[in-house]
Amino acid sequence: MAHRYRLDPTAAQEVVLHQHCGEARFVWNLALEQFKQWHPGRRSSPRPAERFRQLAEARRETWLGNGSSSVQQQALRDFDRALQNWHKGSHRRPRWRKRGQSEGFCVRDVRVRHLNKKWSAIQVAKAGRIRFRVSRPLPAESGMARITLDGAGRWHVSFPAPQAPVDREPTGSRVGIDRGVTTTLAYSDGTFLQAPQWSQRRARRLTRLQRQMARQRKGSNRRGRTKTAIAKLHQRQRDRLKNWTEKQTTKLVRTHDLIVVEALEIRNMVRRPAPKPDGMGGYEHNGARAKAGLNRGIHRQGWGQWGRRLREKAEASGVTAIETPTHFTSQTCRACGVIATESRESQAAFHCVACGHQNHADRNAAENILARGLAFPALAQTPGPGACRPSAGARRSRRRGAAGTPGGLG
Ligand SMILES: [Zn+2]
Incomplete structure (x- = not known):
């Protein structure tokens, strides 16, 4: 801080x-x-x-x-x-x-x-x-x-400077949070939030500047100016993301006593979006592709920052923030606990093949994350074979002999 x-x-x-x-x-x-x-x-x-x-x-x-x-x-x-x-x-x-x-x-x-x-x-x-x-x-x-x-x-x-505690009263409220690429943050209480993205207009401007720079002579003043303009575009996007992160983490810490987040596995989060077949054996050229790439980049930087700020503010304010294993949170039915890939009907819809439970897929995941967070101490002490493992932080602390300590946020 x-x-x-x-x-x-x-x-x-x-x-x-x-x-x-x-x-x-x-x-x-x-x-x-x-x-x-x-x-x-x-x-x-x-x-x-x-x-x-x-x-x-x-x-x-x-x-x-x-x-x-x-x-x-x-x-x-x-x-x-x-x-x-x-x-x-x-x-x-x-x-x-x-x-x-x-x-x-x-x-x-x-x-x-x-x-x-x-x-x-x-x-x-x-x-x-x-x-x-x-x-x-x-x-x-x-x-x-x-x-x-x-x-x-x-x-x-x-x-x-030490992080100042967030001005808050105990609320008794607990929340699980699913981080995703389509919905940036899905809370178990049904709140869905979107981080500021590259707009189509700014992404187009960036592409135009990049093409312009490719044509310009290396070391020329014009090229230097184009380069600065590109850097400014990126910087402004980072600023927007930072403001958003500050606002959302403060709000979270103010309104909840327990915050549970999935351990971050960036590799899964930034996998390529499914290609769009054009029905003729090829793939559509999608103008939004460049923008999607930019937004993935933003997610990559954004998650680390979000997790760090949440941890700092939670620690300073006496709020418990913990990290749970990621395994199958999006395929597990919150109602009956059955794990099935087919239950995930689409990006957005969860429809349990066993009990018929329906929910928004991200909210279902967030509810699973909260449930895992609540069960965390038990989980950390008994990592059975094939069972979910505690987060890296918890594994480390167990090696040091402090069993059951929740992991920190990534
Ligand atoms: Zn079910």
């Missing part, structure tokens, strides 16, 4: 910020390369202290010496934290940083100066004081800050 503010660097400061980003990326990638060369059986990869010594040496001998040592050291710390998070299981394995993607660096021993009601400034190595807009109260203490550049060319500064 972090509080983020829009930075307003001068043109000269922006040059320095870009340099810092480049160096942080370079040092991060070096650390990653070093880490990748290690494999079981080899001598252990260098400890943080040893790497700091190596960095100091590299600074004496190479161009790195011209940059900010604190930015470079911070990149190493950043990498160590990413490794720890990966080992803990809360984050993905650290990956290569690429130019123009997730650009940013960290500032240590943050010094913020209050300018006036609307503006404050943060001290950045070699760039001096950079103004930022105080769009929300600053966290009480901020020893660290991260400065980032987004796809739309906007600079931000974010300070780590």
